[in-house]
Amino acid sequence: MIPGxxxxxxxFPLSSDDFKSIEMKTTFVNTxxxxxxxxxxxxxxxxxxxSDRSFALEVPAKTCxxxxxxxxxxxxxxxxxxxxxxxxxxxxxxxxxxMLPLPKxxxxxxxxxxxxxxxxxxxxREVFEARQKEINQFLEACKGF
Amino acid sequence: MNATRKKEMEAEKEFAxxxxxxxxxxxxxxxxxxxxxxxxxxxxxxxxxxxxxxxxYDVAREFLGIHKPHIVFCExxxxxNCGLQxxxxxxxxxxxxxxxxxxxxxxxxxxxxxxxxxxxxxxxYILKPYNVDTLRHALSTAVKDKLEPTDYVKTILxxxxxxxxxxxxxxxxxxxxAMQMSPKPTLAYYYLGETHRVNKSVQIxxxxxxxxLEYNILHYKCLTGLYEALMEQGQTKEAYNVLKRITRYFPxxxxxxxxxxxxAVMTGEYEDIEHYYEQFLNxxxxxxxxxxxxxxxxxxxxxxxxxxxxITRGLKLFHAAALTAGTLTQFLSEIIxxxxxxxxxxxAEKVLKRFPPELESSRLYRGLDLLITSKLSSLSLTVSKxxxxxxxxxxxxxxxxxxxxxxxxxxxKHSAEALADRAxxxxxxxxxxxxxxxxxxxxxxxxxxxxxxxxx
Numbered sequence: 001m002i003p004g005x006x007x008x009x010x011x012f013p014l015s016s017d018d019f020k021s022i023e024m025k026t027t028f029v030n031t032x033x034x035x036x037x038x039x040x041x042x043x044x045x046x047x048x049x050x051s052d053r054s055f056a057l058e059v060p061a062k063t064c065x066x067x068x069x070x071x072x073x074x075x076x077x078x079x080x081x082x083x084x085x086x087x088x089x090x091x092x093x094x095x096x097x098x099m100l101p102l103p104k105x106x107x108x109x110x111x112x113x114x115x116x117x118x119x120x121x122x123x124x125r126e127v128f129e130a131r132q133k134e135i136n137q138f139l140e141a142c143k144g145f
Numbered sequence: 146m147n148a149t150r151k152k153e154m155e156a157e158k159e160f161a162x163x164x165x166x167x168x169x170x171x172x173x174x175x176x177x178x179x180x181x182x183x184x185x186x187x188x189x190x191x192x193x194x195x196x197x198x199x200x201x202y203d204v205a206r207e208f209l210g211i212h213k214p215h216i217v218f219c220e221x222x223x224x225x226n227c228g229l230q231x232x233x234x235x236x237x238x239x240x241x242x243x244x245x246x247x248x249x250x251x252x253x254x255x256x257x258x259x260x261x262x263x264x265x266x267x268x269x270y271i272l273k274p275y276n277v278d279t280l281r282h283a284l285s286t287a288v289k290d291k292l293e294p295t296d297y298v299k300t301i302l303x304x305x306x307x308x309x310x311x312x313x314x315x316x317x318x319x320x321x322x323a324m325q326m327s328p329k330p331t332l333a334y335y336y337l338g339e340t341h342r343v344n345k346s347v348q349i350x351x352x353x354x355x356x357x358l359e360y361n362i363l364h365y366k367c368l369t370g371l372y373e374a375l376m377e378q379g380q381t382k383e384a385y386n387v388l389k390r391i392t393r394y395f396p397x398x399x400x401x402x403x404x405x406x407x408x409a410v411m412t413g414e415y416e417d418i419e420h421y422y423e424q425f426l427n428x429x430x431x432x433x434x435x436x437x438x439x440x441x442x443x444x445x446x447x448x449x450x451x452x453x454x455x456i457t458r459g460l461k462l463f464h465a466a467a468l469t470a471g472t473l474t475q476f477l478s479e480i481i482x483x484x485x486x487x488x489x490x491x492x493a494e495k496v497l498k499r500f501p502p503e504l505e506s507s508r509l510y511r512g513l514d515l516l517i518t519s520k521l522s523s524l525s526l527t528v529s530k531x532x533x534x535x536x537x538x539x540x541x542x543x544x545x546x547x548x549x550x551x552x553x554x555x556x557x558k559h560s561a562e563a564l565a566d567r568a569x570x571x572x573x574x575x576x577x578x579x580x581x582x583x584x585x586x587x588x589x590x591x592x593x594x595x596x597x598x599x600x601x
Contacts, residue, residue: 005358005362006383006386018260018427019396019427021254021255021258022254024252046175055274058178132271132279135270138259139267139270141364144331144361144367
């Protein structure tokens with residue numbers, strides 16, 4: 001018999017932490033054209049895909065071109081479910097290697113990392129990898145296969 | 146090339162062959178995500194003309210109904226809708242689960258979203274931003290598990306078919322065989338439990354769910370099976386404790402929250418309700434049913450706390466309930482009546498101000514206003530106001546109750562009795578109530594003395 005399963009327990013389904021999601025804020029400066037995207041959350045770049053030494057972003061149209069260098073800052077909040085105050089920051093210089101126009105004045109770009117701190121990069125990727133692992137384990141446990 | 150690499154390449158080929166025959170739907174409001182995923186899947190073997198991307202829930206739903214894709218990738222957050230709402234439509238369109246997949250690809254990492262996905266039994270939950278290799282590995286593993294299930298899973302599926310075909314005894318034998326095939330046979334115990342429940346052996350069903358949970362306390366089906374068995378047996382306190390555990394692991398399911406509230410009130414666990422209210426505040430999509438349940442539960446708890454002498458907490462909860470009730474006047478009315486009954490007319494007055502302006506001429510509002518007046522103002526004002534309401538034809542039982550009682554307290558016995566007779570004609574089933582108010586309410590001596598002095 002599992003202790004506390006049928007008896008009164010101190011479990012309360014009330015943690016507002018359960019509703020917190022990792023928040024990612026990405027900004028960049030185009031060091032080649034010396035411009036930045038317009039301000040406002042609707043213009044914020046969004047990281048959509050990661051690789052070993054590159055990543056894909058959705059950005060406002062006409063903020064960069066192929067071959068341009070960008071200084072990208074990515075800040076993550078709510079990265080750790082044990083301690084939601086922890087944050088992760090990743091800064092890099094990256095070169096635009098591919099561009100694809102999208103609807104609604106957006107573009108999908110792929111950037112290769114040029115200058116960055118290896119540890120910061122690993123910490124950044126680890127946030128999502130660790131959470132993905134937790135999620136996989138949770139789903140497996142719930143299904144019980 | 147070594148054997149492992151050879152095996153990996155064969156697996157990749159099989160996975161590519163699998164994908165190439167499937168119609169795939171990608172639903173995401175973010176264009177870059179749609180494009181990226183589409184490219185990734187084509188790179189893994191999907192045929193470009195069989196991959197469709199849509200940017201809204203409504204278009205996705207329509208596509209599902211018409212074209213019945215084999216694989217759906219969707220974002221959890223699809224504007225005003227949740228991607229998970231597509232899952233039930235998908236299962237209807239493709240009831241044979243063997244070669245289908247429903248995959249959430251989302252930036253939502255919250256435990257509530259993950260738990261909801263687990264409850265609804267999605268095949269995969271992939272976080273954005275993802276790595277294509279990770280995506281490939283996750284997909285190919287999920288496909289392999291479906292196409293080449295383990296002996297344990299095959300046996301469970303065999304048992305399930307027998308259970309669906311109303312062959313419980315044969316099903317039981319199969320599930321018992323399955324138990325020998327896994328070091329953690331929680332699912333086998335669950336289905337054995339279900340088979341016993343179908344056979345009306347609820348106690349044995351319960352024991353099986355419990356056994357299953359010993360291997361895996363998070364097993365959603367065993368937890369819900371156990372909860373239902375306990376409810377069937379009338380063991381509401383134990384059922385409530387199990388339900389709390391379910392709601393802790395799988396938070397923010399509005400239906401479940403309603404059940405928890407109901408059970409908390411039934412078992413007298415009022416203090417838990419304050420915690421549930423906090424959780425309710427975090428629920429994004431508050432159904433009208435949930436709002437009603439939370440209001441009712443919070444009001445009951447507020448009354449309990451006031452009776453216990455916990456004034457600050459009780460009043461805070463009453464006001465929280467009033468805020469949550471919004472324009473649900475039946476709850477606002479209940480709160481006002483309770484506050485007046487418990488001697489907090491000033492607090493009742495604050496709640497009365499929450500009535501929508503367009504309802505201030507309603508009988509309900511005017512009756513409640515009169516009731517509060519009777520507690521906060523002089524008897525003469527109450528009687529005068531009440532008479533005015535009756536002249537205006539505001540015939541509400543509460544109005545009559547207040548004016549009958551106020552008249553009796555003012556020493557105006559004849560007037561009180563006449564009003565009681567009049568009220569009884571309109572509401573004959575409440576005749577005794579009105580008559581008692583007229584005859585048994587004690588006169589307020591200070592009012593009568595002052596009234597006499599004025600007369601002199």
